[in-house]
Amino acid sequence: MKYYAKFLPLAVGFSIILYGLRSYMSADGLSLQHYIVYNHCGELIKFTTAEMVLRIRNLLPYYTYAIIFSTYIYRHFCYSSVYIFSRCQKRGWWFRGEAVKLLGYTVIYVLLLNISALPIVMMKYQISIDNVGVKFLAVHILVMSLWLYGITIFANILAILFGSKVMVIGTFLLQILLFMSVGNVSVGETKITKILKIKFNLNFNMQMLPALHKFRGMNKDIIDGLGISIKYQWSVLYMLIVNVIIIAIGTVIINRIDIIDTDKEVD
16 A cells, blocks of 8 residues: 555654664674674673663664554554455455565665665764675665564554554564563573573564574674574575464465454444
8 A cells, every 4th residue: 555655764863863873882883794783783682671671772663563464454444344355256365465565665674774875874883884784784784674574564464363452462462472482591690401402492572683693704703603503594584484374374264254343443
């Protein structure tokens, strides 16, 4: 829906204000890798619930998108259901088509959010851009797009089932639970066991934190300070699988619902 396209410039505004105008601790210049990590919860040598609550403000632009676009399919569904579902027998195709459009919006938003501030940062700092940094930025944009898409499409399905009020509460409660579920981890205090690594690797939210990953060509002073060593290949595959499952569940739900109960929105 063209209505939602007007919200994409928010990414540029967020990028300039939050990433472009901030100060970076850099005596010898700033690398592209540091720029990405600093703006996405920073370097992690301690992972606690309290620490993540403080750092989660870095994710404000992403959660703003999730809130705005959490009604993308839901709103379209409400306005179109009487016509579409009384005449169209392929509800699943309709839903998947809308899901693809939502993915397009998500990728554009994440791309704008991550690159718009770079010209401003380059005017303030001597920023080094090498092959490793460019590859890291590309992978980071892919991972953040898949993560943001996952929580947004999930929120749309919740809205279709229970209404927008329950959707907002349910989505953010799930986010808090995901951050809390891995427990507290600190360098030198917590033994990094295989079970702990599995908990981090199977947690959807952990996949989007750069500092928990390892990346060829990057030192541990930038990422993987905790030694969790999540592979980006795994993050991409895992989030693809989760997103496909969410879309499949959404298709089943759409095929079984004829019209949204508007009472959920006026109570």
